[in-house]
Amino acid sequence: xxxxxQSPRHEVTEMGxxxxxxxxxxxxxxxxxxxxxxxxxxxxxLIYFNNNxxxxxxxxxxxxxSAKMPNASFSTLKIQPSEPxxxxxxxxxxxxxxxxxxxxxxxxxxxTVV
Amino acid sequence: SQxxxxxxxxxxxxxxxxxxxTCNYTNYSPxxxxxxxxxxxxxxxxxxxxxxxxKEKRKERLKVTFDTTLxxxxxxxxxSQPADSATYLCAxxxxxxxxxxxxxxxxxxxxx
Numbered sequence: 001x002x003x004x005x006q007s008p009r010h011e012v013t014e015m016g017x018x019x020x021x022x023x024x025x026x027x028x029x030x031x032x033x034x035x036x037x038x039x040x041x042x043x044x045x046l047i048y049f050n051n052n053x054x055x056x057x058x059x060x061x062x063x064x065x066s067a068k069m070p071n072a073s074f075s076t077l078k079i080q081p082s083e084p085x086x087x088x089x090x091x092x093x094x095x096x097x098x099x100x101x102x103x104x105x106x107x108x109x110x111x112t113v114v
Numbered sequence: 115s116q117x118x119x120x121x122x123x124x125x126x127x128x129x130x131x132x133x134x135x136t137c138n139y140t141n142y143s144p145x146x147x148x149x150x151x152x153x154x155x156x157x158x159x160x161x162x163x164x165x166x167x168x169k170e171k172r173k174e175r176l177k178v179t180f181d182t183t184l185x186x187x188x189x190x191x192x193x194s195q196p197a198d199s200a201t202y203l204c205a206x207x208x209x210x211x212x213x214x215x216x217x218x219x220x221x222x223x224x225x226x
Contacts, residue, residue, distance in 0.1 A: 004157075033213065042218035043158070043203065056213060091157050099207060102148060102160025103214060 006092050006106035013113055018080040021109045023092030024073055034067055034077050035091045082113045118217040126223045133191040135220045137204035144206040147180055147187050152201045194224045
C-alpha cells in the first residue's frame, strides 16, 4: 500500500497564477479530506468528500479555491488566482467509513506564492 | 465559540520520564477523540482513538484518557525516548459529521 499520494511536494508560484494540487487516496477509502496547515492557524479543514461527493466546503476560504473529485482515486485542489497568503502546507487525507481507524495523511504539498 | 487547546506549544523532558500532554476543548460534544504524531516535513500519523464512553485506552507505551465532564484528554508516553520527539496533535470528531477538528499541537522534545 503506497499510502495517500500527493503531488507536487513543493510548488513555488507567482501571485496571480493558477495552482493545482493533486491527491490519490488509498484504494477503498470512501472519505477524502483537504487540510491546510500554517504555524498561525494549525491544521484547518478546507473541504471533504464522501464517495466522490463534496459534503462540506465551508472551510474553503474564498471563491478562489475549488476542489473536485472526478473518481474514487483522484482529487484536485485548485487556487486561481493565487495570493501570498495562500502559502501553506496542503494535506490530503483519506479514511474508510466513519474514521475510527484514523485518517491517513499524505506527505503534503508545500506551496509558496511570491 | 468552539475551541480546542493543547496545553503548551512545547514540552521538554528527560529520557525515561513520562510525558503528559493535555487537550482541552470547549463547546463541543465529540463522538470521539484521536491523537496523531507529526514529524517535520511529514503528514500527521494516527496513534490512538478514544470514544466518548471510554475513560482510558492504551497502546504499548501510550495511554490516553478522556474526561467528557472536564472536556479534557490526557496523552501519556511512558519511558520516553529521544525517538518520541515530535509534535502531537489531538483531534475531535463531532457526532455524525465526517470531519476531524485539530488542535495546534504540542512539540515534545525528549533529551537523552
